[in-house]
Structures are given as C-alpha cells and as structure tokens.
Amino acid sequence: MNKILLVIQREYLARVKKKSFLIATLLTPLIFPAIMGVFVWIAMEEKGNQSLRIIEVIDETDLFFIESSEQYAFTSSGVDLDAAKKMVQDGNRYGFLHIPKIDLKNPAGIQYYGLENPSMSLMGYLEGSLKRKIEDQKLYDQGIDPKVLREIRSDVSIQSITLGEQGEEKINNATVNYALGFLSGILIYIFIFVYGNQIMQGVIEEKSTRIVEILVSSLKPFQLMLGKIVGIGAVGLTQFLIWVVLIGTLSSVVMGVLGMPMPQQQAMEMANPELAQASPDSSELADMLLVIGGIDFAALVGSFIIYFLGGYLLYGALFAAIGSAVDSPSDAQQFMLPVTIPLIVAYMGLFVFVLQDPTSTVSFWLSIIPLTSPIAMMGRISYGVPFWELALSMGLLIGGFLFTTWLAGKIYRIGILMHGTKPSYKMMWKWLKSSQ
Amino acid sequence: MLQISGLNKSYENHRALTDVDLLVPKGVVFGLLGPNGAGKTTLLRIVNQIIEQDSGTVELDGNKLSPEDIRKIGYLPEERGLYKKMKVWDQLIYFSRLKGLSESEAKIQIKSWLDKLEIDSWRDKKIEDLSKGMAQKVQFIATVVHRPSLLILDEPFSGFDPVNAEIIKNEILELKHKGTTVILSTHRMESVELLCDHLAMINKSRKILDGTVKEIKRSFRPEVFQIVLSQLKKALPVEWTPKRSDDTWEFTLPLAGKSPNELLSEMMDFGEVMTFREQTPSIEEIFIHQVQSAADE
Numbered sequence: 001m002n003k004i005l006l007v008i009q010r011e012y013l014a015r016v017k018k019k020s021f022l023i024a025t026l027l028t029p030l031i032f033p034a035i036m037g038v039f040v041w042i043a044m045e046e047k048g049n050q051s052l053r054i055i056e057v058i059d060e061t062d063l064f065f066i067e068s069s070e071q072y073a074f075t076s077s078g079v080d081l082d083a084a085k086k087m088v089q090d091g092n093r094y095g096f097l098h099i100p101k102i103d104l105k106n107p108a109g110i111q112y113y114g115l116e117n118p119s120m121s122l123m124g125y126l127e128g129s130l131k132r133k134i135e136d137q138k139l140y141d142q143g144i145d146p147k148v149l150r151e152i153r154s155d156v157s158i159q160s161i162t163l164g165e166q167g168e169e170k171i172n173n174a175t176v177n178y179a180l181g182f183l184s185g186i187l188i189y190i191f192i193f194v195y196g197n198q199i200m201q202g203v204i205e206e207k208s209t210r211i212v213e214i215l216v217s218s219l220k221p222f223q224l225m226l227g228k229i230v231g232i233g234a235v236g237l238t239q240f241l242i243w244v245v246l247i248g249t250l251s252s253v254v255m256g257v258l259g260m261p262m263p264q265q266q267a268m269e270m271a272n273p274e275l276a277q278a279s280p281d282s283s284e285l286a287d288m289l290l291v292i293g294g295i296d297f298a299a300l301v302g303s304f305i306i307y308f309l310g311g312y313l314l315y316g317a318l319f320a321a322i323g324s325a326v327d328s329p330s331d332a333q334q335f336m337l338p339v340t341i342p343l344i345v346a347y348m349g350l351f352v353f354v355l356q357d358p359t360s361t362v363s364f365w366l367s368i369i370p371l372t373s374p375i376a377m378m379g380r381i382s383y384g385v386p387f388w389e390l391a392l393s394m395g396l397l398i399g400g401f402l403f404t405t406w407l408a409g410k411i412y413r414i415g416i417l418m419h420g421t422k423p424s425y426k427m428m429w430k431w432l433k434s435s436q
Numbered sequence: 437m438l439q440i441s442g443l444n445k446s447y448e449n450h451r452a453l454t455d456v457d458l459l460v461p462k463g464v465v466f467g468l469l470g471p472n473g474a475g476k477t478t479l480l481r482i483v484n485q486i487i488e489q490d491s492g493t494v495e496l497d498g499n500k501l502s503p504e505d506i507r508k509i510g511y512l513p514e515e516r517g518l519y520k521k522m523k524v525w526d527q528l529i530y531f532s533r534l535k536g537l538s539e540s541e542a543k544i545q546i547k548s549w550l551d552k553l554e555i556d557s558w559r560d561k562k563i564e565d566l567s568k569g570m571a572q573k574v575q576f577i578a579t580v581v582h583r584p585s586l587l588i589l590d591e592p593f594s595g596f597d598p599v600n601a602e603i604i605k606n607e608i609l610e611l612k613h614k615g616t617t618v619i620l621s622t623h624r625m626e627s628v629e630l631l632c633d634h635l636a637m638i639n640k641s642r643k644i645l646d647g648t649v650k651e652i653k654r655s656f657r658p659e660v661f662q663i664v665l666s667q668l669k670k671a672l673p674v675e676w677t678p679k680r681s682d683d684t685w686e687f688t689l690p691l692a693g694k695s696p697n698e699l700l701s702e703m704m705d706f707g708e709v710m711t712f713r714e715q716t717p718s719i720e721e722i723f724i725h726q727v728q729s730a731a732d733e
Contacts, residue, residue: 006533014522209517214578217484217511218534417486419515430448 003219007227008234011202015235025239029246053094056084060101063137066129072122088113097126104134104141178355181379184304185350187240188374192311192343195236196319200332202228203323203416212416221413225324226405229316233309240308244301303381303390310397311374314404315339321408324415325423335423346372354379368393370400407432437462437617438483438586443492445478452478454641456492460586460619460634465612467632467649468621469719471727474638476621477514480588483619484511496586507536510584514591514621516575518563524550524574525559528581535582542581549577553603569600576604580611587611587618593627605631625720637723639730649719656722657714659691663703664711672706684710 015021057066057076066074072094079087084096095114102109112118112126136146203225206212215224322335349372353362358380366376367385373393377385414431421427438460445453452475460466470476481487483494485501494501496508518527525546532542550556553573563571572595580587589608593601608631612618620632628635628649635652637645645652665672666684678685685707691699696714703709717725 003534006530010530014519205519209520210513210515211517211519213486213513213515214511214517214531215534216486217509217513218506218531417481 008231011231056096180382184378200323307374314401317408342371346375467635470638520564
C-alpha cells in the first residue's frame, strides 16, 4: 500500500509541477470568456470609431419613415435615383434605399444601393422597419388601429416548476438544464480522453525506456498500474477543482461588474418571492439567473466527480492495458478503436437522445451501462434523475471499473515485459487466460 | 545464501528453464553465462519475483523467497532506464523508497554514493541532460542504494566507457568484500575471469556447467603444453609443426598419457628447453566449446 502511495505521489507531482499543467489549468477557464470579450471589444470599438452613416431614402410611396439608429441616419432629400447614386459615389451618403411604388399586398422591388456590401444587421434593420410599417399600414386599411393591436398583443412564457418529494418547488429552465447536461457530459468525455491518453503515454514511456523492469523488481505490476492511474486521476481532479474555483470567482466578479445579482442576493430573493416578483426588470436573463441560482450545484458537482472518477478509472485501466501491450504510441492506434467507440457512442447518444428526451428508454440505458453512463448520465442529472436509477448506474459503474482494472492488470503485468513482439488481440487474450 | 532447486519455466512456445539447480554461496561474485535466449534473464526475473516459476524453489538465506526479500535484493536489469524528465536526486529517492528505505535513510545513502562516485554536482540535473555513461552511474546507485545483500547485475558493463567500467568493477569488488553476494550475468568473458569466483553456464534452458572458476579451468585443461626449444640437438618430427624464429622452435604437444615430467625429459633430448608451459583455456574458450558441443548434439 505504501508503495502505491509512492507511485501516486510521483505520478502526481511529475505532472503538476510541469509548466504546461499550470498554463493549461489557469488559461483554459479564461479562454472562452476571453474569446467572448475580444468579440465584444471589437464590436464596441467598431461602433465607437464609426461615424454615423447617412442613408438616403427615396420613397415613392410616401408611406415609410425609417427611424434612425445609433449607427445609421436616414434622410429624405427628395432627389431622384441618378442624383442619389451620385451622392453615394461622391461619398456624401453611405448608401440609399429605393422604395418604388409598391403593392402592399405583395411588396417587391425595394432596392438598396451602396459602395460596399451592407452588413447583415443593416439589412435586418431595414427589412424589420419596412415590414412593421407595411403591417401597420395593412391593419390600418382593415380598420384596426395598430396601437390597439399592440396593447392586445401579449408575451407568454411558461415558468416550469418541478415538485420535489417533500413538496419543495424548484424553478427550472430547459435551456439551462440542456446547457449544464451538455457541458458536464462533454467535460467528462474530454477528461477521459485527455487523462486516459496520459496514462497510456506514461505506461509506454516506462516500457520503452525500460524503467519498468527496475520498478517491478520493487513492487507488483498491479500496484504500479494502479498507482499510475490514481496519480494521473488526481491530477485531473486537481485541474477540475481549480477550474470550479476559478470559474466561480470569475463569474461572481463579472456578474458584480455587470450589476447582476450575486448568488447570495439571488438566494435572498428566492427565499422571499415577493421581493423577487417586485424587482422591476425581471428580464429573461434575470429569470435564467434565478434558475441557475436554484440549481443544486453541490449535487451537480458531486455527481460530476463521481462519474468523472468512475468513468476515468474504467477507461483508464483499458488505456493502461493498451499502453502495456505496445512498444510505441503508433502501435497503440490499432487498439484504440474498441475503447474509443463506446466513448463516441456515449457522446453521440448525449446529443441525439439524452439531451432531447432525458427519460426515454435509450437515454435510460445509455445512463445505466457503465461504458456510456459517465457521459450520458451527466446529461440527465440537471433534469433530475430518480434515486434508484442513480444508485444502479453508480453501482454498475463501480463494478465496471473494478472489472476493467482486473482485466487490465492481467494484460499489463505480462505486456510491460514484452518487447519486440507485435501485439495482437489474440495474444492479449492468451495473456488474459494465463495464470502467470 | 541463494539456493535454487529444480527450477522450471516455460512460455507459450518455448522452454526457458529446465530443472535448473544453483547454489550461490555468500560473499562471492557468481558469474552466470550463456548465449542469448538461454534462459538467464528468466532465471534472474524469477529470483527478483517479477515472474513466477512453473515449479521448483528459490530460497534466500534458507527461507523461501517472499515479497519482503525485495528489500534484500538489488537488481540491475539488462534492459534498464531512468525517467528522462526527473532529476537525479528525486529519481534516486523514488527508487530507494520503493525498495523500502525511509526518506531520511534514503537521503543519507544517496548522498554518500553521490560523493563516492563524485557526481554530487549532478543531483539537480535531469537524466535527459546527462551522457549515457553518467546515467549508467546513476542507474548503478539506484541498484545498490538500499544496501542489498544480494546484488543481481545483468550485463552491468554494457554502455560504459572503459574508465567508468573500471570504476563500477571496483565498486562491485568492494561490495563483495563487505559481504555482498553478487550474481553477474554477462557476455564479457574477461570481466568474468577477473571478477568471478564461481560460475554457472546455462544453455538452451539447462545448466551445463557449474563450479569455481579454478575448478572449471582445471577440468577443461586440454593437457596440451606449449614448448619452446633452442640449440636443437636433433631434428624435430615434422608432424609437430614447429615454428622457427631465429634459433628457437615453438610448438605444442599433448601429454598423450605421459606425465608432464616425462614429456619434459623427452624434450630435453631435443635441445635446450626455454619454455614449458601448460596451455590453460580461457573461460571464453570453454564457453564457446561448451555451447558448440551442445549445438552439435
């Protein structure tokens, strides 16, 4: 046992001390916000630098008045088509819009002229404004006052509330659940691949540099394998926990800066529904924050860690077995397929079945079978999973990784001492059967 | 010290060891010879408990080999290596702790070995920054740092330049004088003759020879004498194929049932006997002879 701890310690420190680990751990949670930030910054910068663009409107119907926006101003100086074209060419106007005499029932022939291709947003703005005007005009023709209509029109959104066993009510939101299931599923998928590969590389390194024979004269191959898997898993867990803390801190800071309610405030509002309802700007974003605040993050992170560890141990053992059987990473490719396929099935299943319908039969089985459950179950957790299903899935996962570890141990102890023989499934099968 | 009896081991498609018996006495350097694929590495792996025998026993100091004995054995495999990215010091600490040393004891031992081999200045270097010879020294320390009573060295001199090989050879002898038993598996026959007290030869999974170096050499005496004569009194028989240089004639003759003295007095009749010496075979010659005669069977 003591020796396994030594191996765990070495594997852990050798990786955590690396600069690349530090960089990846600190930068990854910043990458997405950073990319978003850059886009926002570029957009703001563009808006700031850009002078107001003046667009000439030639309206032959005399029906349309287009409101100016921050970026575009619309004028109507009553010039004809050729004069307008000349104004654009001279640079006096950014572009011009030509609205010919049109049939409102079938508005066609509206044209925009400009020196450069108009942006999507400009076209959208123009189309939107014109559409509204035409609709209003049509209503007016039918004898309906658009103002009255606007008062009648109402926004409907359904708030979904799940009833807990003790009668507690939880506000939830399909979008948030989808996002959480999606994120945690993918995260586990990536973790298994990245850290499983590290196990395989580590085993191949020890085998190809011939360190392994010295090591196994000091401890049992199984201890060595287990130490390596656990040590590398601890690295992954460390990375994950650092991310949780970093993202938590960062999002609190960002929310604080943007003037959004902090989780504590939300909790207060949750506790006092009147206060929450009283808040005047209960926009969709605030709603979403309310939902996020209502999610049991401790349970989510807890089950993430369980499924992450279970899935990692299950696949990690298989990766170790592959590493032990081959002499170089290039030989490993041919054995990766049987390990990769269930992972990809789980990944595809997450999108095609689990996130679409978390309670369907396929989703159920994907989240129960140990080879796919770590990814599939994470897609279901935020929607709420019955306790017995969770217990069954976790129990099978534990059984699953005990089985793969046992299986891998048998291949590993023979594989690591085999050099120069071309590995094959047949050979690995023989190693499995051999008692020695 | 180490007693092996009736050891058998076979793999999928070949036999690695057949009824091998070996007795390695305490405090000797025991040479283990044999061509590639004879079963030496298998034997050493069994003693190191890396693999298990099919049948037979291995006893260390009178007790059946147990996992605790790992502490008593130092093993330098033929295929060996170190973590390239790890520092010399950390690496030695790791290996000695795996062998069961406490951290404080490991530090003391490693320090004294680094000083002894004059490589203390490398302690913070990574293995990838060392030359092959330097790495071999570190590897040697990793093998002996836990003060094993049985040291098993498989081709210890491969990869060493002559200077470092000499240093390691002296360290091995010094360990022997301190009471360490050394098993040396090698192809380098000259080092066998210089270092080994005992030796055993393994060929095609079987032990074909065993004994002290002196005994073996004696038993393989071909009973041939090298003779140099001068001032010939009478002509030498042509079938002796004497080689003449200036006024000496050199040739070899088998005893052919005579005693050395009888042969010598016979020679005195031919002329002045300048040299009369028994030809002793080198271990290498015995080795090649044994392996070839086994192949002829």
